[in-house]
Amino acid sequence: MSSEKTNQSWGGRFSEPVDAFVARFTASVDFDKRLYRHDILGSQAHARMLTQAGVLSEAERDAIVAGLDEIRGEIEAGTFEWRVDLEDVHMNIEARLTERLGVVGKKLHTGRSRNDQVATDIRLWLRDEIDAILAELDRLQAGLLQLAETEADTIMPGFTHLQTAQPVTFGHHLLAWFEMLSRDHERLVDCRKRVNRMPLGSAALAGTTYPIQRQVTCELLGFEAIGGNSLDGVSDRDFAIEFCAAASLAMMHLSRFSEELVLWTSAQFQFIDLPDRFCTGSSIMPQKKNPDVPELVRGKTGRVFGALTGLLTLMKGQPLAYNKDNQEDKEPLFDAADTLRDSLRAFADMVPAIKPKREIMREAARRGFSTATDLADYLVRKGLPFRDCHEIVGHAVKYGVDSGKDLAEMSLDELRRFSDQIEQDVFAVLTLEGSVNARDHIGGTAPAQVRAAVQRGRALLAQR
Numbered sequence: 001m002s003s004e005k006t007n008q009s010w011g012g013r014f015s016e017p018v019d020a021f022v023a024r025f026t027a028s029v030d031f032d033k034r035l036y037r038h039d040i041l042g043s044q045a046h047a048r049m050l051t052q053a054g055v056l057s058e059a060e061r062d063a064i065v066a067g068l069d070e071i072r073g074e075i076e077a078g079t080f081e082w083r084v085d086l087e088d089v090h091m092n093i094e095a096r097l098t099e100r101l102g103v104v105g106k107k108l109h110t111g112r113s114r115n116d117q118v119a120t121d122i123r124l125w126l127r128d129e130i131d132a133i134l135a136e137l138d139r140l141q142a143g144l145l146q147l148a149e150t151e152a153d154t155i156m157p158g159f160t161h162l163q164t165a166q167p168v169t170f171g172h173h174l175l176a177w178f179e180m181l182s183r184d185h186e187r188l189v190d191c192r193k194r195v196n197r198m199p200l201g202s203a204a205l206a207g208t209t210y211p212i213q214r215q216v217t218c219e220l221l222g223f224e225a226i227g228g229n230s231l232d233g234v235s236d237r238d239f240a241i242e243f244c245a246a247a248s249l250a251m252m253h254l255s256r257f258s259e260e261l262v263l264w265t266s267a268q269f270q271f272i273d274l275p276d277r278f279c280t281g282s283s284i285m286p287q288k289k290n291p292d293v294p295e296l297v298r299g300k301t302g303r304v305f306g307a308l309t310g311l312l313t314l315m316k317g318q319p320l321a322y323n324k325d326n327q328e329d330k331e332p333l334f335d336a337a338d339t340l341r342d343s344l345r346a347f348a349d350m351v352p353a354i355k356p357k358r359e360i361m362r363e364a365a366r367r368g369f370s371t372a373t374d375l376a377d378y379l380v381r382k383g384l385p386f387r388d389c390h391e392i393v394g395h396a397v398k399y400g401v402d403s404g405k406d407l408a409e410m411s412l413d414e415l416r417r418f419s420d421q422i423e424q425d426v427f428a429v430l431t432l433e434g435s436v437n438a439r440d441h442i443g444g445t446a447p448a449q450v451r452a453a454v455q456r457g458r459a460l461l462a463q464r
């Protein structure tokens, strides 16, 4: 049977064309066409290397490189015809090159396989995605530092168990998010090193008989290292899994952040206002202003966790080396990267626009006996053992609950009912300012520490 009726790239050994449904079922072009730029970059580097290796002439190389540039132009202009019968992005581009150049186009695939080609493409693509994600992370973190600086003195309740615990500064709370995102940044930078190793040259699985010069393609493509084993090079997708793991952690952080924004914008908290452009209304309840962006980010987190689980599962049963299973790596990976990047972008845009309602935050901190620990610490300084102080303050709080008074609202006489060690100087520690200012050490909530942490954060961003 002529190769016209079967796939042109591998039709030779087949005696009947592939079933029409199977052709669609096995094709990946609908989603892997998004790798076209990186596929072309990889092919151009490969062609240049083949010339240095004496496999292609300079004229052949130039025709291939220019032809691929023009194909990129066609794709970007929307005039390229993607064909499902050509399976994937690699064969679509190669077939078009051959259509344009004739026999020279058919020489491009010398000394490589789609197996090392696709592994190279995904790594090149993911490297760019990580860089774009890191840029959004930078922007979000810079916004957090800015807001933390403005809100270094703003007092809010700090929570444990979502019950008022101790007063903190809003700036300090924001810097907790900064800290988490710094670790996400570190993880992605570290992951990028392992993404940035070159599988090209592994060919189908065993390497190739041509005198390829892998250090040439490595340098042309900006890889940091050459993969040391051809079987591993075409097979493992651990770099994609690792990215999804780092992305999952980052999304988990954004999801928690989202949860707080949702709570804080509620009528029950009213700690912050989000500008209208980040919210939507309800079609039935006219009063509603819903924090859609944080809710969606919280919701989208599941997709990224799903990608991680999907890729781990995809990999776990595969024998060496390449298996078609690996074609399934792309959609979850693309989706995880898109989701993280878009979520970070939305947050980077939204965070500088957060409007804290300082009076309400302060009032909430004042109401919840948030300086009870400060009173206990005060009694410790007067010489009592901490456990006794804890008990004394417990009685005072109970009295406060029954009488509707916060600790700072009680008279000295009232307070002295619980301990005669309490004196006039107690009121300095029962104030919210006294409480936060007293936590004046690295990592503490005192406004001075928040300002210092903002400076450290700026230095960190500057050295990236």
Ligand code: ARG
Binding pocket: 028, 032, 088, 114, 115, 118, 324, 326, 327, 328
């Ligand atoms: N579309 C394939 C993938 O994404 C490319 C590699 C196919 N290789 C093969 N021998 N069928 O993995």
